Amino acid sequence: MAFMRKSKFRHVFGQALKRDQCYDGIRVTRTSWESPYCAVNPKYVAIITEAAGGGSFLVLPLAKTGRVNVDHPMVVGHKGAVLDIAWCPHNDDVIASASEDCTVKLWQIPEGGLKENLTEPAVDLISHQRRVTLLVWHPTALNVLLSTGSDNLVILWNVGTGEAVLQVDMPDQIYSGSFNFDGSRFVCTCKDKNLRVFDTHTGKILQEGKGHLGAKPAQCAYLKNGQIFSTGFSKMSERQYALWDENDLSSAIVTEDIDSSNGVMFIFYDADASVIYLAGKGDSLIRYYEVTDEAPFVHYLALYQSSAPQRGIGFMTKRGLNVNNNEIARFYKLHNTGLCEIIPFTVPRKSELFQDDLYPDTASDVPAISADDFFSGKNAEPVLVSLKDGFTPSQKEQLKVVRKSNILDKMPAKTAQQQPSNNAEAAAAPALPPGFDPQGILEDMRKLKLIVKAHERRIKTLEERLSQYESEEEAVEEA
Incomplete structure (x- = not known):
């Protein structure tokens, strides 16, 4: 006997405001x-x-x-x-x-x-x-x-x-990316169709696996529980979503085809409610799903339909919503x-009291750690x-x-009037031209050094790939 799965978000509905609003x-x-x-x-x-x-x-x-x-x-x-x-x-x-x-x-x-x-x-x-x-x-x-x-x-x-x-340095163009809950990891999708997770302190690739096999860009989002949600296209150009284990990207936990439209689907994730909204470019609708620990893990809730793409x-963000109206999401289309x-997306409730189950504590605008703390290896939720x-x-x-x-x-600041020098060569030295900016030159040098370092990294990577290719060629010739 079929039954309807219970969810407090089953009756969420979206209603666009009037044009003058x-x-x-x-x-x-x-x-x-x-x-x-x-x-x-x-x-x-x-x-x-x-x-x-x-x-x-x-x-x-x-x-x-x-x-x-x-x-x-x-x-x-x-x-x-x-x-x-x-x-x-x-x-x-x-x-x-x-x-x-x-x-x-x-x-x-x-x-x-x-x-x-x-x-x-x-x-x-x-x-x-x-x-x-x-x-x-x-x-x-x-x-x-x-x-x-x-x-x-x-x-x-x-x-x-x-x-x-x-x-x-990634092997191909990055299409999308997302930090995990405490920012210690980052997942990204690339043009080579692979999903990659790397450590944000060291840059080391922790996991890599083949994602959606279609040619169009894939999107991804880290979930609060450590799983990864992605959208993309199949070989047959059908739009689909998938759920992944961050520690094993060899195969998806769940993959589901959605439709055959051709717009890239952006992922909007509510970490407090575990609700995912999918909005495709060129679509006139927004789908939403709830992610749970129960199979099939990603549960379809409903969709918002309009006439215009x-x-x-x-x-x-959650702290910008109107909790008095039970608003759980708001889109700007x-x-x-x-x-x-x-x-606005709201949940109908008869009670006018604050709905604790809809609004658990959410991320504030107060940072948990400083940049120096993070780059020294610390993490915080x-x-x-x-x-x-x-x-x-x-x-x-x-x-x-x-x-x-x-x-x-550390250099002493120049005084308004310089004392005469007994050093003839120093006295004869030309003054700095008006508008001379040593700090500006140093800044330009800093930028050039960053550019040179980036080129050096790319050259090293290309040399390693060339060496690997030559070794493979020699192995083929010997065989």
């Missing part, structure tokens, strides 16, 4: 890179926009709904198209952007939003040799950011010092027409907070970069 008139980017194009936090919504002669994105306070003016201020500091954006989980005023100009930039949004175009980043991170395509913030360590690029590099940055602390989509549509009385954000300071000390820091 959304954001309209946005020139959404036309780039072909597979990115959600939208990032949301409890204060702002950010959307990558189309721009001529550079890259830009829009930042709007959540309350500023309605039609966006054509001349609304934007973030316009990139020389190439912006490909990804990500809000800092520990500071709602800081957002990172990745671009075709090979740079990662961090921006400090002024309180209340932009009043004029923002052109100067708070931090410029330069090490990638080709376009930067993906940004992921560390979930628990302050000022730790991961970036990937078309140079096949994964870089872990200490944003507070502007340093590329760890670089991992989604160009991109953003997902609100980008339309081809320039509309950013807000879609997120600092949790209750949403029962509403979430109050902690006080944040402006993002500052403190470069590592160098010899110039």
